[in-house]
Amino acid sequence: MSCLVFIGLLVESIGLVAHARYLNTEQGEGAAAHYIQWTTFGNTYLARNVSLVLGLLISAVFFIWAPTGISAALIGIAAGLGMIIMLLVGRALFYILVVPTTMPGAFFWKNKGFEEHARDIGLAEMPQVGVVPDLH
Incomplete structure (x- = not known):
């Protein structure tokens, strides 16, 4: 082993x-x-x-x-x-x-801009992205 x-x-x-x-x-x-x-x-x-x-x-x-x-x-x-x-x-x-290549110059971690961007384009629907989708 x-x-x-x-x-x-x-x-x-x-x-x-x-x-x-x-x-x-x-x-x-x-x-x-x-x-x-x-x-x-x-x-x-x-x-x-x-x-x-x-x-x-x-x-x-x-x-x-x-x-x-x-x-x-x-x-x-x-x-x-x-x-x-x-x-x-x-x-x-x-x-x-x-x-993120969809937002050049930005970082995923604790990035409110990326979180909004992920919600807008549908990335937030994927659990591996780590962004909570809009619940309402």
Whole structure:
């Protein structure tokens, strides 16, 4: 199982590195969001990446040297919780920083203009948008 976890985290880390390199050469909404991620949310971004590397190291150690007993269970539980938190932080960063292409220069998170725009064009009817539709 640790081998599969390692492969999954490795693929995710390669994807994140490739995406960051691409956004550093790009201009537009994605590059703007990446810049804000590095500056305003830099510590959160760094913590997420450090957690990813720690997850990679722990899964590699478990694959090479399979500990047994209660210590292995505790390490596995701690690593699993750490990876879940890392994934949730990654999703939160995405939803906080994504720039809506329907409203260039705007952000989704706590944006009253986007909320009104989503209601006007029907996006609010989709639950994944996170905007409460007009109820009256």
